[in-house]
Amino acid sequence: MKLEVRKIPENEPEMVEVRYHWITDEIQEIISFVKSRQGQLSATRDGKRFEVPVVDLFYAESVDDRLFLYTAADSYEIRLKLYELEDLLRNKSFLRISKSMIVNLMKIASVRPALNGRFSAILKNGEEIIISRKYVPALKQVLKGGDS
Amino acid sequence: MMAGQKLKELLIRAFRLYTLLVTLITVLMIILGNLLDRDRVFSYEAFFSPLLYALIGTAAAMVTRSDREPSVRNLIVRKIASLLLIEGAMILLALNSDSIPTEKSWVIPGLVLGVLAVFVLSHLILFLIDRKEAGKISTDLARYQEKQMSGSNL
Numbered sequence: 058m059k060l061e062v063r064k065i066p067e068n069e070p071e072m073v074e075v076r077y078h079w080i081t082d083e084i085q086e087i088i089s090f091v092k093s094r095q096g097q098l099s100a101t102r103d104g105k106r107f108e109v110p111v112v113d114l115f116y117a118e119s120v121d122d123r124l125f126l127y128t129a130a131d132s133y134e135i136r137l138k139l140y141e142l143e144d145l146l147r148n149k150s151f152l153r154i155s156k157s158m159i160v161n162l163m164k165i166a167s168v169r170p171a172l173n174g175r176f177s178a179i180l181k182n183g184e185e186i187i188i189s190r191k192y193v194p195a196l197k198q199v200l201k202g203g204d205s
Numbered sequence: 206m207m208a209g210q211k212l213k214e215l216l217i218r219a220f221r222l223y224t225l226l227v228t229l230i231t232v233l234m235i236i237l238g239n240l241l242d243r244d245r246v247f248s249y250e251a252f253f254s255p256l257l258y259a260l261i262g263t264a265a266a267m268v269t270r271s272d273r274e275p276s277v278r279n280l281i282v283r284k285i286a287s288l289l290l291i292e293g294a295m296i297l298l299a300l301n302s303d304s305i306p307t308e309k310s311w312v313i314p315g316l317v318l319g320v321l322a323v324f325v326l327s328h329l330i331l332f333l334i335d336r337k338e339a340g341k342i343s344t345d346l347a348r349y350q351e352k353q354m355s356g357s358n359l
Contacts, residue, residue, distance in 0.1 A: 150353055162346065162349060162350070162353075163350055163353060163354075165346055167339075167343045167346075168339045168342045168343045168346065169336070169339045169343075170332060170335035170336050170338070170339045172277065172280055174218065174331075174335065176335070176339055176342065190214075191214075193214075193342075194214055196342065197342065197345070199349070200342065200345035200346055200348075200349045201345065
């Protein structure tokens with residue numbers, strides 16, 4: 058794939074143009090990356106494509122090598138790996154809370170103890186998800202002002 | 206997460222459990238001793254008993270713990286295994302100790318019940334500590350969200 062990076066005058070708008078023959082995984086990954094930088098994620102639901110605003114995302118969960126995004130009421134599938142999404146959402150208030158899940162810290166209503174040193178996060182839509190104990194120190198660090 | 210931080214968390218949990226067990230075992234020995242064997246006289250070595258018993262309890266809890274996230278069923282099985290391990294170790298220790306009158310009929314059942322009481326109480330207290338910690342996390346979280354919201358409005 059040919060890559061062209063060109064400096065333009067300041068009065069012209071900056072833009073990324075993707076020219077393709079077919080939407081391959083590679084092309085989709087590039088599009089997803091650019092959209093995530095703009096605050097949106099390209100995902101599918103019932104075979105239809107949707108642009109999901111990152112701010113609406115509650116959490117993302119990897120299930121059987123497939124990655125699902127959850128908003129207040131809907132779920133979508135996204136063609137990324139969990140670690141790739143984690144990288145995309147770094148510094149956007151998202152944090153890994155278990156081996157298979159990252160959560161939007163802005164969507165947690167409260168935290169309460171679960172069993173065996175784990176904690177449950179009660180989300181603002183009433184859903185409850187488990188924070189694994191090995192990720193609790195990282196959560197505390199972020200809340201105290203460390204990097205997310 | 207860094208291995209050092211993980212080890213630090215593990216040591217904090219182990220130390221917290223150990224000190225809690227020392228306290229509970231000491232209290233239990235005072236109560237049971239006063240109720241059942243008031244006239245017994247011990248040497249200064251008796252002060253080591255709670256430290257040793259708590260070490261056994263902490264070791265059993267650490268041996269049966271795992272980095273994998275257990276299901277609720279697995280967790281209950283693991284806790285029962287941990288309790289049985291502690292009960293077994295304490296009975297063995299009692300049978301081999303000259304200072305514990307295992308020939309008296311109430312001693313072994315009393316020990317088993319006492320260990321069970323300490324086990325339940327220690328878990329209850331640890332849960333209450335976790336609840337306090339969860340409250341602190343919730344407060345920090347609300348502060349974090351407020352800060353992020355005000356930052357995004359700049």
